[in-house]
Amino acid sequence: MNRAIQFAAGIGYLVVLVQAMRDVAAGMLVPSVVVASFFAYVLSAEVMLGRARASRGPRTQVAAGVAQWAPLFGWVPYAVVAFRLGPELKLPDPATAVGVGLTAGGIALALWALVTIGRHFDLELEVHRDHEVVRHGPYRLVRHPIYAGLLLHTIGACLATGNALFAAGSLVVTLPLLVLRARTEERMLRRELGSAYDAYAREVGMLIPFVGRT
Numbered sequence: 001m002n003r004a005i006q007f008a009a010g011i012g013y014l015v016v017l018v019q020a021m022r023d024v025a026a027g028m029l030v031p032s033v034v035v036a037s038f039f040a041y042v043l044s045a046e047v048m049l050g051r052a053r054a055s056r057g058p059r060t061q062v063a064a065g066v067a068q069w070a071p072l073f074g075w076v077p078y079a080v081v082a083f084r085l086g087p088e089l090k091l092p093d094p095a096t097a098v099g100v101g102l103t104a105g106g107i108a109l110a111l112w113a114l115v116t117i118g119r120h121f122d123l124e125l126e127v128h129r130d131h132e133v134v135r136h137g138p139y140r141l142v143r144h145p146i147y148a149g150l151l152l153h154t155i156g157a158c159l160a161t162g163n164a165l166f167a168a169g170s171l172v173v174t175l176p177l178l179v180l181r182a183r184t185e186e187r188m189l190r191r192e193l194g195s196a197y198d199a200y201a202r203e204v205g206m207l208i209p210f211v212g213r214t
Contacts, residue, residue: 063125086165102156110149
């Protein structure tokens with residue numbers, strides 16, 4: 001990936017993280033939970049990435065296009081939350097509570113999947129020579145539990161914050177991008193793993209249990 005874009009993305013993540021720390025210090029619970037939970041995933045993913053790349057074979061496929069570049073801009077929606085950009089709707093307290101639960105629970109699912117997939121994990125969409133089908137842990141429930149967890153987290157963040165701009169961006173950009181990444185990854189895995197992945201896809205749903213079996 002382009003080094004300049006990666007550097008700019010790193011600055012974006014850092015700015016949002018600093019603002020999130022200010023929210024924590026100010027006792028602003030909801031935006032703190034939303035942003036902090038996302039950064040818990042990001043930092044865990046970076047740690048896992050270093051370990052994964054050191055313990056697997058060379059790449060055999062690498063995706064291109066929007067789906068590949070999406071993680072570089074993952075900080076943008078959280079800037080909306082951290083800096084409270086856009087109108088914030090006052091939702092009923094139960095809706096906010098459910099949102100906070102989904103926000104944290106979605107990240108917990110993504111982290112569980114991250115630990116489970118181990119050396120096969122990467123922020124870039126790629127397949128390597130010794131790739132294999134992972135069928136245990138959350139991968140028994142859905143084929144893409146990391147994306148499923150991030151979807152739940154995003155939906156929860158919409159409810160928790162009531163931020164109309166964040167919700168609109170999630171509906172138009174974030175959620176479709178997560179689905180696009182899952183589908184792009186599917187095509188690569190089917191090409192690399194063939195019948196083994198086809199059999200897995202017939203048994204396990206894509207992002208929701210029992211839904212999207214092909």
